[in-house]
């Protein structure tokens with residue numbers, strides 16, 4: 258139990274790989290989470306887009322559909338990782354006793370938790386890529402700069418996945434997962450400026466958005482989907498990554514407290 | 519003489535979050551398991567068997583006591599130790615999304631077994647537990663007995679020196695149970711040390727070289743099953759029902775008499791003579807002669823009241 262991530266080591270990659278294999282074996286259910294961003298894009302891009310044709314960004318008018326598209330990528334990144342590390346990890350931990358099975362081998366609980374977070378980041382990556390495909394199909398990401406999306410997805414996924422694992426470490430039962438999901442997760446993306454610009458909102462709401470990582474993720478995604486690869490993109494990736502380290506460390510502590518009896 | 523595979527002295531453990539004033543789960547337990555033997559941990563529900571096992575498998579921390587498993591302290595070198603022992607937990611934890619074979623292949627990776635070797639080993643073990651025809655089946659479709667056998671195969675992937683089985687046959691039918699006994703015997707013949715818990719006394723008698731009866735976190739007695747029977751329940755037992763209970767007065771020291779609600783149980787070194795004396799003095803008495811078993815020892819030592 259030394260470093261900030263406890264004694265997690267290379268075996269966390271085997272935990273990650275196990276989850277990947279389950280995902281591939283159960284690809285039919287996995288497909289559902291791929292369809293979701295398509296629906297989101299249709300509802301927000303094409304649906305809401307009929308009400309609001311344009312959004313003013315730095316004085317320039319951008320079509321709403323093009324503006325909201327990266328927001329849907331952000332939503333996908335956040336939700337895939339947060340949800341899997343919350344609901345998915347809870348099922349693996351409690352109902353399937355997968356953590357018990359793995360920790361009976363040379364792998365430690367820290368390996369398991371780090372592996373779960375890496376898997377959360379991977380879910381975010383998969384989510385971002387499928388959403389990106391949808392955007393490409395609708396012509397909203399035709400720029401080489403969109404290649405930065407996967408990077409942002411992994412960094413963001415690690416952060417939201419770690420947050421999910423913190424809650425997994427403390428929720429009382431499967432029903433209580435609704436609290437972090439609906440009281441933390443949903444407001445984070447609803448008020449993160451994904452579907453409407455935060456500039457138009459009152460000062461306090463803007464202040465909250467400024468502290469919301471989903472907001473920063475969305476802004477960075479907008480920049481690279483719009484063709485820019487400025488410092489905002491790299492700083493956001495770095496910031497998300499840096500913030501996920503202490504959060505993951507917290508998740509490790511909470512999980513140890515819950516499971517080491 | 520080889521060093522014992524497991525040696526525990528003065529083990530103590532109270533669960534965090536246990537209600538205040540609750541007795542410790544393990545309360546000064548001593549145990550020694552000889553290398554190459556099959557050892558049975560017996561005891562009523564809540565006696566502390568699983569807790570003890572979890573501590574020696576490095577799954578749970580202890581409060582006090584010395585523990586050496588294969589010469590390793592589980593608290594100090596958990597990874598090293600876990601690479602040398604195989605664990606069959608009380609509750610199955612197979613991967614429900616994987617096939618039988620994939621459960622083994624994925625698990626082998628946590629032990630660092632290279633893929634080609636894991637395939638060989640998995641095939642070998644599936645034959646060993648008689649699951650070779652089911653290797654592609656989803657685990658969810660397996661019956662309890664087959665699942666148990668798969669968990670055992672999984673625990674053997676890395677060829678552990680010590681195999682720990684927590685209630686391996688609970689919930690299995692008599693056939694599956696015997697298949698499992700047979701496999702355990704073969705492993706023991708192959709030189710592995712086996713530590714198991716069970717609530718079936720005939721299972722302990724059939725499999726174990728030695729057993730320990732644990733109650734309230736402590737070992738009450740330990741020894742070879744036959745010795746324990748001889749010491750604590752004599753050679754034979756006469757059970758008397760109803761009116762015939764009066765016949766218990768025919769018993770003479772060193773016979774021992776337990777008076778229960780519905781019957782009287784007499785433990786005797788020469789139950790046959792006693793039984794015939796009884797039948798003569800009261801023909802038609804409801805008396806019944808049988809061999810003393812480990813179950814008699816268990817009930818005499820741990821009492822007949824419910825535990826949990």
Ligand SMILES: Nc1ncnc2c1ncn2[C@@H]1O[C@H](COP(=O)(O)OP(=O)(O)OP(=O)(O)O)[C@@H](O)[C@H]1O
Nearest residue numbers: 518533536543561562563564565566567568569570
């Ligand atoms: N996770 C836990 N938290 C708190 N108390 C526990 C926990 N696990 C077990 N206990 C308590 O510790 C005691 C010993 O339990 P343990 O599971 O070791 O018994 P056991 O001998 O394996 O019983 P069984 O035969 O029912 O499996 C019991 O009183 C039990 O209620």
Ligand SMILES: [Mg+2]
Nearest residue numbers: 567568569608
């Ligand atoms: Mg138990």
